[in-house]
Amino acid sequence: MATKATKKRKNMAAALTDSQKTLHKNLEFTATEQYKLxxxxxxxxxxxxxxxxxxxxxxxxxGEGKSTTAVNLSYVLAEAGNKVLLIDGDLRIPSIAKKLRIESSPGLTDCLKDSDAKQFRTFESSHISNWHILPAGSLPPNPSELLGSQRMESVLKTLSGCYDYIVVDLPPVNLVSDALAISKYIHGMLLVVREDYTEKKELEHCIRQLELSSVNVLGCVMNESKNGKSSYRRYKYKRYYKYYRYSSYT
Ligand SMILES: Nc1ncnc2c1ncn2[C@@H]1O[C@H](COP(=O)(O)OP(=O)(O)OP(=O)(O)O)[C@@H](O)[C@H]1O
Ligand SMILES: [Mg+2]
Incomplete structure (x- = not known):
């Protein structure tokens, strides 16, 4: 017979949205291990x-899992004792604030606007004190120009003084130039590929773009892979893709 505590845990798990189930604290053991790897x-x-x-x-x-990967990677880096900042660099359809249930501003765009600021306000996670989050902030009309600007470089320089790692969640390469624009200010780029989802042609095109811009690609993260023994496959892909607003990328 299920105890009261077991029932409560089951109810709590059921209350989590699909998006919440793929994030840090709610991950299954095997998924957590993959992020540690x-x-x-x-x-x-x-x-x-x-x-x-x-x-x-x-x-x-x-929809290949960039933001999920950025959240979980920054979390495991912080778990190892590093001081980590997760930045939502998707200034078109930001999602980090929503995923982590924090305010969406002040954020990166506010740091970019205030050229005199020497200090930036970041959100401290309630899970670990050395894991900080900088949401996107108010949406600008010119994300690509902002991410590639000298002001962006100086914001990153200032923030670098306070952290061991900065993880920047970015929009997809084939749709907008934002990731390529900021690439000159970052040390390496992780490329997320989602199994049974990413199209080969799209991936080839993306890699060509990254090569042309001489981006230091650190490697690919295979998201929702069915190859391992991982019970992570339990999270089925449920056509999230259709909910994204393509029109934002006009
Ligand atoms: N391994 C996984 N298993 C199940 N669901 C997943 C997995 N990875 C991501 N998802 C879900 O897929 C959806 C898209 O993921 P996410 O927001 O991380 O993608 P994205 O690449 O950042 O999307 P976008 O391009 O819109 O920014 C989310 O609802 C997320 O919870
Ligand atoms: Mg995203």
Whole structure:
């Protein structure tokens, strides 16, 4: 017979949205382990350097799991004792604030607007004190120009002084130039590929774009892979794609 506590836990799990189930604290053991493996692999792949490492997360098309990967990667990096900042660099359809249930501003665009600011307000996660979040802020008319601007470089420089890692969640390469625009200010880019979802042609086009811009691609993250024994496959793909507003990328 199920105890009261078991019933309560089951009800709580049922109350989580599909999106919440793929994030940090709510992940199954096998999924958490895969992110820890990614963390370990990154430490070998990243260029050796002093100070903060800035990692971008992008993909070829929408809905491949960039933001989910950025959240979970930044979380496991913080869990290892690093001081980590997660930035929502998708200034068109931001999602980090919603996923983590925090205010969406002040955010990155506010940092970019205030050229005199020496300090930026970030949100401290309620899970771990060394995991900070900078949401996108108010949506600008010119995201690509902002992300590639000198002001962006100086914002990242200032923030780098406070963190070991900065993880930037970015829009897809094949739809807008934002990820390529900011790439000169980051140390390496992770490319998310979603199994049974990403189209080969799109991925090839994306890799060509990244190569042309001489982006340091650290590797691919295979999201929702069915290859491993992972019970992570339990989370079925449910046509989330159709809910995204393509029109934002006119
Ligand atoms: N491994 C997974 N298993 C199940 N659901 C997943 C997985 N990864 C991501 N999702 C879900 O797929 C949806 C899209 O994921 P996410 O927002 O991370 O993608 P994205 O690439 O950032 O999308 P966008 O291009 O719109 O920014 C979300 O609802 C997320 O919860
Ligand atoms: Mg996203």
């Amino acid at each position: 990614l963390r370990a692999n990154l430490t070998f792949t990243l260029p050796k350097q002093e100070g903060c490492t800035i990692i971008g997360v992008t993909s070829s098309m929408r």
